[in-house]
Amino acid sequence: MVIFGLYPLLYAIWLSLQRKHPVTRKLSFAPSYNWSKLLGDERVWNALGNTLVYTSAALLLQLILGMAIALLLDSDRKGYGLLRAMMTLPLVIPPAVTAMMFLLMLNGSFGVLARGIIATGLLPPGFSILGTASTAMAGVLLAEVWQWTPFMVLIMLAGLRSLPKEPFEAAAIDGATATQVFFKLTLPMMSKVIAIAVLIRGIDLFRAFDYVKVMTDSGPGTATETLTSYAGRIYFGNADFPYASTIALLTLIIVIFVSFVFMKAFKVKL
Amino acid sequence: MEQPRHLRVLRDIAAVFVTFIFMFPILWWALTSIKPISAVFDKDRVVFFDFVPTLINYAVTLLGLSRSGIAIDQGIGMGVGGAEAYDSRRAILDSVVVSIGATAVTMAVAVFAAYALSRMAFRGRAGYLNWVLGQRFMPPIAILIPLVTIYKDAGLRDSDSLYGGYLGLMMIYALMNLPIALLLMKSFFDDVPKDVDEAAMIDGATRWQSFSKVVLPMVRGGVAASAVLVFIFSWTEFLLSLFLTTSIRTVPVKIQTFVTSTGNEWGFIAALGTAAAIPSFIFILLVQRHLVRGLTLGSLKE
Numbered sequence: 001m002v003i004f005g006l007y008p009l010l011y012a013i014w015l016s017l018q019r020k021h022p023v024t025r026k027l028s029f030a031p032s033y034n035w036s037k038l039l040g041d042e043r044v045w046n047a048l049g050n051t052l053v054y055t056s057a058a059l060l061l062q063l064i065l066g067m068a069i070a071l072l073l074d075s076d077r078k079g080y081g082l083l084r085a086m087m088t089l090p091l092v093i094p095p096a097v098t099a100m101m102f103l104l105m106l107n108g109s110f111g112v113l114a115r116g117i118i119a120t121g122l123l124p125p126g127f128s129i130l131g132t133a134s135t136a137m138a139g140v141l142l143a144e145v146w147q148w149t150p151f152m153v154l155i156m157l158a159g160l161r162s163l164p165k166e167p168f169e170a171a172a173i174d175g176a177t178a179t180q181v182f183f184k185l186t187l188p189m190m191s192k193v194i195a196i197a198v199l200i201r202g203i204d205l206f207r208a209f210d211y212v213k214v215m216t217d218s219g220p221g222t223a224t225e226t227l228t229s230y231a232g233r234i235y236f237g238n239a240d241f242p243y244a245s246t247i248a249l250l251t252l253i254i255v256i257f258v259s260f261v262f263m264k265a266f267k268v269k270l
Numbered sequence: 271m272e273q274p275r276h277l278r279v280l281r282d283i284a285a286v287f288v289t290f291i292f293m294f295p296i297l298w299w300a301l302t303s304i305k306p307i308s309a310v311f312d313k314d315r316v317v318f319f320d321f322v323p324t325l326i327n328y329a330v331t332l333l334g335l336s337r338s339g340i341a342i343d344q345g346i347g348m349g350v351g352g353a354e355a356y357d358s359r360r361a362i363l364d365s366v367v368v369s370i371g372a373t374a375v376t377m378a379v380a381v382f383a384a385y386a387l388s389r390m391a392f393r394g395r396a397g398y399l400n401w402v403l404g405q406r407f408m409p410p411i412a413i414l415i416p417l418v419t420i421y422k423d424a425g426l427r428d429s430d431s432l433y434g435g436y437l438g439l440m441m442i443y444a445l446m447n448l449p450i451a452l453l454l455m456k457s458f459f460d461d462v463p464k465d466v467d468e469a470a471m472i473d474g475a476t477r478w479q480s481f482s483k484v485v486l487p488m489v490r491g492g493v494a495a496s497a498v499l500v501f502i503f504s505w506t507e508f509l510l511s512l513f514l515t516t517s518i519r520t521v522p523v524k525i526q527t528f529v530t531s532t533g534n535e536w537g538f539i540a541a542l543g544t545a546a547a548i549p550s551f552i553f554i555l556l557v558q559r560h561l562v563r564g565l566t567l568g569s570l571k572e
Contacts, residue, residue: 009408011416072285079282083289085555090292091565092550094506096522097543100529101295104302104536110311112298146295151565158562158570196569207409210508214526228411236513241415248412255407269569 015245027242034246044247046222047230051251053137054144054212054226055205059198061145066152066197071182073153074160084157090150099214102143106130113142133223136216140224143211148204152197159193160186195266199259206255227251296547303327303540310536327541331358356538361524362546367436368511368520369504372443376451376500379444381493384455385481389467402449406567410446410509417442421514435517442514443504450503450567451496457568458492459485495560498553505550521546 019030038044073084090098105113108128117123129139163186171181209228212218218225218233225233228251235244262268301318302310309321329335387395421427426438462485470480486493508522519527525542528535554561562570 008413008416008420011419012412015415069288072281072288075281075285077278080285083285085558086289086293088554088558088561089296089547089551092502092506092554093296093543093547094508094522096506096508097525097546098295100525100539100543101299104534104539105295105298146292150292154562155566155570193570196566200566203407207411209409209411213509228409231409231411235411235415241419245412245415248409248415251409252407252412255409256404259407 012245012249015242016249018242020240020242034243037243038246038250043222043225043230044227044250047225047227047247048254050137050222050224051206051208051226051228054141054208054224055202057137057141058144058148058205059202061141062149062152062201063194063198065145065149066156067194069149069153070156070160071186074157084153087150087153090147091154093147095147095210096214098143098147099211102139102146102211103130103215106139106142130216131220133220136220136224140211140215143215144205144208148201151201155193155197156190159190163189191266192268195262195268199262199268202262203255203259206258207251227254299540300544302536303544305537307537327537328545330356331538331542332362332545333359356528356535358521358524358542361519361521361542364436364518365505365520365546368439368443368518369501371436371440372447372504373497373501375440375444376447377493377497380448380451380455380496381486384452385459385485387452388456388459389464399453402452403567405446405449414510414513417510418513427515427517435515438515439511439518439520442510443500443507446507446510447500447503450564451500453567454496454499454564455489455492457563458489458496462488491557491560495557495564498557499564501553502550505546 016034017029017031018027019033020027069087073080073087093101102113105111106129108114108118108126108131114123114127114129117129118125118127123129129135167185167189168181171185176184207228208226209232212224212226212229213232216224218229222230227247231244231247231251234240234247304323304325304327305321306324306326386392387399418427421438424438426435426441466488467477467480467485470484471477475483505520506522507520511520512523512526521542525539525546528539528542557564
């Protein structure tokens with residue numbers, strides 16, 4: 001397994017040090033070619049910006065919604081078990097299928113969600129959410145947030161259920177308000193759980209590919225182009241393997257670096 | 271804390287409402303799968319329930335019937351379309367073979383490796399665990415590029431033989447899921463006190479016997495949960511399946527082919543999507559209890 005995992009990585013590094021001749025398509029050794037091209041490529045910076053927006057917006061929304069829904073569903077009363085079970089179902093739909101689902105629902109002329117929004121008067125009739133640069137990212141995020149908020153809910157629920165009862169009883173006796181209990185007790189005691197959830201989700205979000213690929217194919221223009229989808233475009237569009245590998249490696253380096261800093265800062269251990 | 275009655279009712283309503291919002295896309299999808307084309311593409315209004323349900327989308331995708339054939343039989347005008355293009359039986363079979371194969375391979379390796387990592391001290395153990403975990407950081411697109419080349423050279427990508435397609439995808443899914451299964455199984459083995467093995471061995475059991483007869487039966491639930499997760503991850507994988515093989519097509523890839531230049535076949539997409547989600551729904555409900563641990567690679571226990 002070590003060899004299996006290591007070989008593609010080394011191969012990708014080797015590729016990133018090659019230069020592909022545009023006409024002869026021959027590879028030649030040029031260690032700095034792709035990396036300097038990367039620094040001067042505006043699309044990389046655009047993609048990095050989009051990736052950061054995508055990751056942070058999704059993470060924030062999923063975290064807040066996840067916590068709120070977990071608090072709501074954390075009850076031993078009848079029926080809540082069923083609601084919690086239903087809440088997990090979005091997790092097992094293939095992301096590529098989820099993307100199709102939202103593609104249909106966001107269709108400006110016959111999509112149920114788009115027409116719902118249009119009916120409120122916020123958008124003009126026939127407005128294409130995914131086809132407009134300023135709203136396309138929000139459309140893709142909708143699918144992402146729908147599919148993965150349940151993941152946060154599950155983790156938060158597990159965290160809530162493992163909290164000791166005594167501090168909460170003491171707080172109730174002292175007459176603490178619900179807001180005080182949440183910010184002074186629940187949130188600090190859940191910090192480890194939240195950190196793990198953010199780490200795992202953050203890693204996945206940063207590498208996100210399926211939703212962008214299926215829903216907008218990085219478009220319109222480059223409005224929803226992320227690092228991985230840009231690498232995909234270079235790879236399958238221009239067949240410039242060395243440069244695509246370089247972008248993919250850049251993604252990997254950022255993910256590892258940010259995760260490492262995060263794990264050290266919050267003392268998280270997976 | 272006992273809440274007042276009206277607050278409790280309010281909370282119940284909110285909880286049901288929120289769950290419904292999250293169920294809505296799935297319900298809408300299922301509804302779309304039994305709608306006639308005219309109801310899906312109605313530009314004047316959103317059709318909720320006022321349509322005549324039809325199973326034509328399932329008949330075409332799951333049974334391989336031809337849409338035009340059905341249309342002629344029933345005397346209704348419908349779009350024409352090749353039967354083979356939408357017959358998804360092969361894709362379902364391909365998905366089943368690949369997912370079950372990958373799950374079997376992954377679990378066979380993960381159970382033994384996790385037991386060893388949990389119970390035995392050996393050199394490089396910590397490094398090995400970190401390496402396994404590190405695999406999770408890799409963007410699939412980064413390994414995809416070298417893999418396509420390797421697969422081409424090894425004849426696993428474009429080969430006409432099914433064997434090549436199945437083997438190639440199974441191997442990569444097994445590899446991709448091994449870290450998850452391994453860490454998860456290790457956390458389940460760690461839950462079983464070491465005294466259990468030691469007691470068994472004092473009673474004369476060999477290491478193998480104490481593993482297979484004593485410890486393994488105690489983590490049955492964990493094995494099931496890990497297997498389900500590996501199965502679901504393999505079943506839903508899209509990127510690698512799309513690019514690593516040309517000889518077979520799994521369901522998520524097949525669905526994308528219903529997006530055509532003349533318009534998307536939403537009815538077929540919805541029918542196949544709904545049908546493909548059902549096995550996962552059943553499996554996931556069976557292992558609810560261990561889900562959180564599985565999704566956090568064993569670092570959180572419920």
